[in-house]
Amino acid sequence: MLDKSAKIYVAGHRGLVGSAIWNNLISRGYTNLVGRTHAELDLLDGAAVRAFFDEEKPDAVVLAAAFVGGIMANLRYRADFIWRNLQIQQNVIGESYAHGVKKLLFLGSTCIYPREAPQPMKEDCLLTSPLEYTNEPYAIAKIAGLKLCESFSIQYGCNYIAVMPTNLYGPRDNFHLEKSHVLPAMLRKFYLASRLEKGDWEAVRRDLTLRPVEGVDGIASEQEILDILAKYGVKPESVTLWGTGSPMREFLWSEEMADASVHVLLNVDFKDVAAGAKINADGIPEVRNCHINVGTGEEISIKELALKVKAVTGFEGALLWDSSKPDGTLRKLTDVSKLHSLGWHHRIGIDEGISRLYKWYLEER
Numbered sequence: 001m002l003d004k005s006a007k008i009y010v011a012g013h014r015g016l017v018g019s020a021i022w023n024n025l026i027s028r029g030y031t032n033l034v035g036r037t038h039a040e041l042d043l044l045d046g047a048a049v050r051a052f053f054d055e056e057k058p059d060a061v062v063l064a065a066a067f068v069g070g071i072m073a074n075l076r077y078r079a080d081f082i083w084r085n086l087q088i089q090q091n092v093i094g095e096s097y098a099h100g101v102k103k104l105l106f107l108g109s110t111c112i113y114p115r116e117a118p119q120p121m122k123e124d125c126l127l128t129s130p131l132e133y134t135n136e137p138y139a140i141a142k143i144a145g146l147k148l149c150e151s152f153s154i155q156y157g158c159n160y161i162a163v164m165p166t167n168l169y170g171p172r173d174n175f176h177l178e179k180s181h182v183l184p185a186m187l188r189k190f191y192l193a194s195r196l197e198k199g200d201w202e203a204v205r206r207d208l209t210l211r212p213v214e215g216v217d218g219i220a221s222e223q224e225i226l227d228i229l230a231k232y233g234v235k236p237e238s239v240t241l242w243g244t245g246s247p248m249r250e251f252l253w254s255e256e257m258a259d260a261s262v263h264v265l266l267n268v269d270f271k272d273v274a275a276g277a278k279i280n281a282d283g284i285p286e287v288r289n290c291h292i293n294v295g296t297g298e299e300i301s302i303k304e305l306a307l308k309v310k311a312v313t314g315f316e317g318a319l320l321w322d323s324s325k326p327d328g329t330l331r332k333l334t335d336v337s338k339l340h341s342l343g344w345h346h347r348i349g350i351d352e353g354i355s356r357l358y359k360w361y362l363e364e365r
Contacts, residue, residue: 017064074137110167146162149290163291166293167332
C-alpha cells in the first residue's frame with residue numbers, strides 16, 4: 001500500500017480515465033499528485049520526460065496517456081497509433097525505472113486480444129492468433145507496453161502492473177466525430193439529429209462551437225452544417241451508423257475503471273499476478289500474461305446499444321446501417337475472474353451509464 005504522502009504522477013490526467021483516476025485518488029486521501037498537460041510536457045519528447053522525472057521524482061506512476069480513437073481513426077492514422085504510443089510508453093516506463101519509481105500502473109486495452117479469441121477472453125489468450133486488422137498498430141503498441149512492465153518486473157524486480165480495460169465511456173469523453181469511440185460518437189450523433197429534428201438550431205450551433213467537425217463550427221451556414229453532419233450520418237430524419245450493428249461489445253463506466261485501477265495500484269503487487277509460472281520443455285519458468293482484464297463481463301450488441309442511446313436522446317427518426325463500412329471485431333468480451341479474485345467488481349450497468357453520460361453531455365454545454 002502506498003503511503004498517503006506518496007507523490008503519484010498521473011500521465012494523461014486530463015483524459016477520460018486519467019481525470020477519473022486523479023479524482024479517485026484524491027477521494028482516498030492521496031493529494032500529493034502530479035500532472036502535466038500536453039502543452040506543459042510532450043511525452044513524445046524523451047529529453048523533456050527525463051527532465052520532468054529529474055525534477056519531480058515521483059514515487060508512483062499511472063500511465064493513462066495514449067493516442068486513442070475509434071475504427072475510423074485507427075484506419076486513417078495507423079502509423080500514428082503505433083509510433084506515438086510506443087514512444088510514450090518507452091519514455092515514461094523507461095524513465096520510471098531509471099528514477100527508481102516504486103510502483104507503476106500501465107493502462108492498455110482489450111483490443112490486444114486476437115480477433116478470433118475464445119469468448120470470454122482470458123488473459124492467457126494473448127498472442128495466440130492474429131489481431132483485428134483495423135486496430136492492429138494500436139494493439140501491438142499496447143502489447144509492447146504490457147511486456148515492458150512484465151519484463152522490467154521480471155529482470156529488475158520492479159513492481160509494474162498492466163491493466164487492460166474494456167470499452168470505456170464517461171465524463172470528459174472524446175465526442176469528436178472524426179476520432180471518438182463508438183458510444184460517445186453515437187450519443188453525439190443522436191443528440192445532434194434530435195436537435196435538427198426539432199429545428200433547434202441554437203443547440204446545434206452551440207454544440208459545433210464547442211466541438212467543430214472538420215473545421216465547421218457554430219457560425220457556419222445552415223447548409224454547411226447540414227452537409228458536414230450528413231457526411232457523418234447525421235440528418236434531421238435519420239442517423240446512419242457504420243457496419244451492421246451485429247458486433248457485441250462490453251462497456252465500462254470510466255469512473256469505475258478508475259476505481260479498479262486505483263484498487264490495483266494500492267492493493268496488488270506484481271508477485272500477486274506472476275504466481276503459478278509454467279515450466280517449459282527447457283526447464284525455464286515462463287512468467288507471462290501478468291496483466292489484468294478490467295471490465296464487467298457483460299455484453300450488448302451495437303444495434304441494441306444504438307436503440308438505447310436513441311431512446312435517451314429522444315430522437316424519433318430512423319436508425320440506418322451502412323454495411324459497406326467495417327464492423328471491427330465481432331465479439332470482445334473479457335473474462336474478469338482474475339480481477340474479481342483480486343477484490344474488485346463493477347456496479348454501474350449500461351442503462352444507468354448511458355443516462356449518466358447524456359446528463360453530463362447536456363450539462364457540459
